[in-house]
Amino acid sequence: MTALALRELTLSHFRSHKIGRLVLDGRPVALFGPNGAGKTNILEAISLLSPGRGLRRAAADDLSRKPDALGWKVSGRLQSLHQLHEVETWAEPGGSRQVRIDGKAAAQLALGRIARILWLVPAMDRLWIEGAEGRRRFLDRMTLSIEPGHAESVLTYEKAMRERNRLLKDQVREPAWYGALEQQMARSGADIQRNRALTLTRLAAAQDGAETAFPTATLTILPPEAENAPNGEAELAQAFADGRTQDLYAGRTLTGPHRADLGAIYAAKGVEAKQCSTGEQKALLISLILANARALAQDFGAPPLLLLDEVAAHLDATRRAALYDELCALNAQAWMTGTGAELFSELGDRAQFFEVSEEDGASTIIERFIS
Numbered sequence: 001m002t003a004l005a006l007r008e009l010t011l012s013h014f015r016s017h018k019i020g021r022l023v024l025d026g027r028p029v030a031l032f033g034p035n036g037a038g039k040t041n042i043l044e045a046i047s048l049l050s051p052g053r054g055l056r057r058a059a060a061d062d063l064s065r066k067p068d069a070l071g072w073k074v075s076g077r078l079q080s081l082h083q084l085h086e087v088e089t090w091a092e093p094g095g096s097r098q099v100r101i102d103g104k105a106a107a108q109l110a111l112g113r114i115a116r117i118l119w120l121v122p123a124m125d126r127l128w129i130e131g132a133e134g135r136r137r138f139l140d141r142m143t144l145s146i147e148p149g150h151a152e153s154v155l156t157y158e159k160a161m162r163e164r165n166r167l168l169k170d171q172v173r174e175p176a177w178y179g180a181l182e183q184q185m186a187r188s189g190a191d192i193q194r195n196r197a198l199t200l201t202r203l204a205a206a207q208d209g210a211e212t213a214f215p216t217a218t219l220t221i222l223p224p225e226a227e228n229a230p231n232g233e234a235e236l237a238q239a240f241a242d243g244r245t246q247d248l249y250a251g252r253t254l255t256g257p258h259r260a261d262l263g264a265i266y267a268a269k270g271v272e273a274k275q276c277s278t279g280e281q282k283a284l285l286i287s288l289i290l291a292n293a294r295a296l297a298q299d300f301g302a303p304p305l306l307l308l309d310e311v312a313a314h315l316d317a318t319r320r321a322a323l324y325d326e327l328c329a330l331n332a333q334a335w336m337t338g339t340g341a342e343l344f345s346e347l348g349d350r351a352q353f354f355e356v357s358e359e360d361g362a363s364t365i366i367e368r369f370i371s
Contacts, residue, residue: 003302004116005333006046007084008077013065015041015072016363022354023367026079028327028334030344033356038363039337042356043119043307045074046335048089048097050117051108051144051151055307060091065362069093080114081301087111109155112148116296119307120289128264128273128281135262139221142292143199145304150195157188161253164240169251178244185256186237192257193231196221203288206295213322214287215266215280217273222261230255264288282314286323293330303332311336312343321346341370 005026011017016038022029031039044063047054064072073090088100089111099106101114118141127134143150164181172178200219207216223229230239239255247253264273266280273284293303306327312320324347327334338344341353353368 003079003081003331004300004305005079006049006076006305007079009042009046010073010075011042011045012073012075013068013070014045014063014074015065016358017041017045017365018065018068018362020363020365022365024333024352026333028324028332028336028347028351030341030347030351030353031335031337031356032339032341032344032353034339034358037356037358039356040121040309041363042365043121043309043335043337046076046305047117047119047307048074049076049078049087049111049115051112052141055119055121055309060097061094063091064093071095078115083114085114087115109148109151112144112151116145116300116302116304117307118142118145118289118292118304119309120285120311121307121309122313124285125278125282127285128276132259132261136258136260139196139199139262142203142288143195145292145296146199146202146299147195150192153188153191153195157185157192157257160184160188161256161258165252168244168247168253171248173244173248175241175244178241182237182240185240185253186233189236189257190233193221196257196260202295202299203291206291206298207287210291210294212287212290212326213319214283214290214326215268217284217288218265218267219288220263220265222263223259229260279314283319286311290326290330293332297330297332303330306332306334308334308336310338312338317346324350341368345370 006024008024009022011020031042033039044054044056064070071090071092073088075088078085078087086102089097091097099108099111101110127138140150140154160181164178167177203219230236236256243255264284265271266273266276266284273281289306293306297303315323328350336344344351353370355366355368357364
């Protein structure tokens with residue numbers, strides 16, 4: 001039995017779903033239906049059962065079904081290892097997102113300790129050729145799955161950096177104003193660096209010798225300007241102090257883990273990911289998601305929930321079948337979307353199938369039994 005899986009999911013006034021409920025048995029889930037029916041909205045709802053703003057990074061008010069504007073709610077029964085949790089997240093109109101676990105109010109960060117969730121969406125197909133911000137976010141999502149405390153380190157660092165940047169924009173030059181903020185950034189920044197390095201080590205180990213149809217990626221964390229970028233609390237604190245004059249001219253902090261980048265090399269060819277074909281870049285992303293799942297199966301005791309939007313669209317039948325075999329071998333509850341049930345035919349009875357359609361302006365979800 002899958003040790004990390006949703007057993008039930010309910011959506012209320014969320015995006016295109018006025019009300020939707022899925023009863024689940026732990027197998028992978030195939031969501032099929034026409035474009036615009038609301039399949040990705042289901043994945044987005046699940047992504048909000050983890051810390052952060054979800055796979056679309058939407059504001060809370062944008063998640064509410066229009067034109068109702070009544071607020072929204074996502075709730076579920078989550079099996080996490082040997083425990084079953086009732087999880088809820090919601091927002092009232094104009095309010096911030098709230099979380100409740102087993103009937104008690106909780107911080108978003110608490111979700112990361114009971115649920116590990118990763119996603120792959122079409123917008124990430126250009127990850128290797130666009131700006132570093134998307135790659136950092138991808139790295140930090142993987143890191144969060146390995147070390148849930150990473151989210152708190154990132155929040156602490158970003159809050160202190162915002163305060164420091166405000167001083168820089170206001171052209172405050174008195175060193176006393178900066179010291180405490182820079183020490184806080186240095187401590188949390190060093191935690192971020194350690195967590196990211198640990199994640200790359202775990203991913204490398206999970207790829208080493210793995211039986212997979214997808215290419216291995218060699219990952220590195222790239223400093224933006226020089227190989228001697230500051231590393232560790234002491235070096236970061238010194239770099240922030242030394243960089244104040246230059247940062248004052250720029251009006252922002254120019255050095256630190258918020259400027260790091262993720263580098264990837266297609267190991268078998270020795271080619272940087274950004275130089276690979278579109279298909280190879282997609283295969284590398286899938287490979288990393290699978291490696292992350294293997295690492296968590298060992299470290300956490302179960303693979304994460306995987307949200308794979310349109311993952312089969314650009315895979316041939318052989319590669320699709322290989323992906324499904326690996327997901328099932330991992331015993332992962334993977335949620336996959338596609339326009340037709342035939343895209344998931346290789347899964348057979350190893351998955352649950354749900355047809356998503358639009359009726360009277362609202363999404364509907366019906367389980368289908370496909371042989």
